[in-house]
Amino acid sequence: MERVRVLVVDDSALVRKLMTTMLACDPAIEVVGTAADPLIAREKIKLLNPDVLTLDVEMPHMDGLTFLENLMRLRPMPVVMVSSLTVQGAEVTLRALELGAVDFLAKPSSDLANSFGQSAQEICAKVKQAATARPRARTAVRKLEVPPRLSADAVLPRVQTSGTRGGSPIIVIGASTGGTEAVRVVLESMPPDAPPILVTQHIPEAFSGPFAARMDRCSAMRVCEAQDGQPIQTGHAYIAPGSHHLLVMWDGAKYVCRLHDGPPVNRHKPSVDVLFRSMAASAGVGTIAVLLTGMGDDGARGLLELKQAGAATLVQDEASSVVWGMPGAAWKLGAAAEMLPLDHIAARLLALARQPHDGASRT
Structure with missing residues (x-):
């Protein structure tokens, strides 16, 4: 060799x-x-x-x-x-x-x-x-033109009620090598009223805050580094801090971010598998999950757990990945229902979010 x-x-x-x-x-x-x-x-x-x-x-x-x-x-x-x-x-x-x-x-x-x-x-x-990677310079992203969808609120205001577990779907993203740019491409394509997004990107503690700030500048969504107990809201994206695992929990009235200072999982902290497992337990069929470019196999088993719980599951294809380790491992495991190039993923996430999340209807 x-x-x-x-x-x-x-x-x-x-x-x-x-x-x-x-x-x-x-x-x-x-x-x-x-x-x-x-x-x-x-x-x-x-x-x-x-x-x-x-x-x-x-x-x-x-x-x-x-x-x-x-x-x-x-x-x-x-x-x-x-x-x-x-x-x-x-x-x-x-x-x-x-x-x-x-x-x-x-x-x-x-x-x-x-x-x-x-x-x-x-x-x-x-x-x-x-x-083994395919080096690529920054790609220009054409932002999605998403026409506003009016509801009865445009005519008659609705009385504010507390959140329920049957509400808006939640999008979760896992990534590693090459993922900072892949995550940018997805978030830059999202409208300001997109479903809530949680991201676990393998990144050091000193980098996660600046990374979240960069994503906030390039996305129409509000992007921040996740904090413990923070409510999960539409139009917001939450980046896992480099020092803790990010989980999603139901607190009786709403979904919230939970930070866990446990040991590294798959040698990573934060770990994608931890985020995906928490979603399988707390949201299940109300989840849309995607695994982007990255080295290793963190997130592959968690994505399979989500698929078995009725969630919609996707992976980035090999041609558009810098390293097809994590998405490739999930695809070979049968954890993903779809495999798409990076520049098609945001549109597909939004399309899935508009469908009734009963598992069988997501096609």
Whole structure:
């Protein structure tokens, strides 16, 4: 089997050395070169033809984002960003994912005595997975033209009543690698009165708040980082915080968000399986669930539980996924009733939401 050829780009000699050492732990990876700045990297890409690039952001001569944007326009290739897990690092990394980076990893620390093995394992896994990805630059999304649907409220106001379990359907989304952009495409296509949406995206704690803020700016819905006990409302989308699992519970009058500080599930916290299971228990047939691009299989079994509970279930197709791990695992498990390209998913979610949610009628 051919080894994955990697070019490490970072202005820090220490980080270049640490990255090279960790990648060398995997016999399936070969570090073919390093570069201290984008100008050197540009020439080494031409000379060495690497399979994957690891890229720092703050570098001399040209910042990493500008270099990434030029690279994805002129020579698209899998890029893994090396990021600091800070609010500022989150903003830059999310922008890099918009521009076409496949994934990101934490910048290695000089003190790796207690974490070298775990860090090396994560870095090697992400680089090998990136080598199989289909890099793509940000896609322009044509927003859905959804005509307003008038009800009797336009003529006669209705007396406000408390919510019931038989009310509006709830949409739940799970995603990982490539998912920040896939989630954007879905949320950007939603009207302001869309059914409530809950999202579990595998993302670090420092990134989930900035990610929710970015989604709020690009969507007609109100998007926020979920809080414990927060009521789930039409026209709102809730992003799982990177530090807790997100669940949906019925509190006797309405659905609310619940945050759970339990152990990682499928090595993830938040976990898609946890969100999907909570929906199967609390909403069942009133759920519309979709599993988007991502590495691994988190969410596959939860999606099957939802399908068995009568929910409508979808997955993103392989051609439009950056990594068809999670949706592919769910499809092979028989957990999804439909498989669609990314740019068709929002319209299908809205169509399903307009149908009576009795399970059998959703076709």
